Amino acid sequence: MSERVTINITRQEDYRFLVEFGPQYPTLIADEPMPIGEDTGPAPQHLLAAAIANCLCASLTFACRKYHEDPGEFAATVTCVSGRNEHNRLRITSVEVSISLGSKAEQLPHLQRALASFEDFCTVTQSVERGIPVKVDIFGADGAKLH
Template identity: 30%
Template sequence: MKETEFRVEVERVSGYDFIVRFKDGMESVMMSEPRPLGSGEHPHAGHMLAAAMGHCMSASLLYCFERSRVEAGSMKAEILTKVERNDNGRLRLTKICLKLEPEVDDLERAKRCIAVFKDYCIVTQSVREGIDIEVEVIPSARGSD
């Protein structure tokens, strides 16, 4: 993977339902806010972050297994995300617990991978270290071109 940057577009469909578009013909994803604010019919941003971390950690572990010639069968990840209010009363994701359950053919070699794979997950490590986030808002008058 030699990608140095990528772009994602998020566009409001209605209410708090948004469509997320990716590049190169990848399937779009609908997102929403939970009830009562949104429809609650689609994943919200916290779900997507948890899913991204679970996928990235699973893929990193699988890659380590492959490099170490550990054959993996099924692999399941369960991600529990804790949501709490901060001192200002704002909801925040305060803890994410990932549990990976891979099926492997060699437990001893798998243990070596388990000791090192976490460092290779770009999503989890980026969240852990803090991501530099820039926000720019460019409003336009409604109905203008």
């Protein structure tokens, strides 16, 4: 199955762009941080980080629901690390994601099985990982590292 997603991006001025996801979604302003841009919206690296974290969270939910379990409320923090390449060009060198579950692991009997497979369901992360290392950690409600 193939799917196409079309997004329209229109330059407004300098480094500020209007990002349109389609008529059913609100538009977004993207901009570069100062001193290059005016920092009026998220920069491309912010959008990439958000896409990775959102996809991982959706994939974790999907993996848990395969076992008819609800992971409940949980949160993710994602960090894009940037550095210079051999041509002195700025690149994202790695991505670090930390997901903190709101539920205790004992409340999800199949959690370990879900954690063993959820990353495979994440379209964005699996695609990005071909060029950028992505490290994912999962923590339980008690702070214990689960994955």
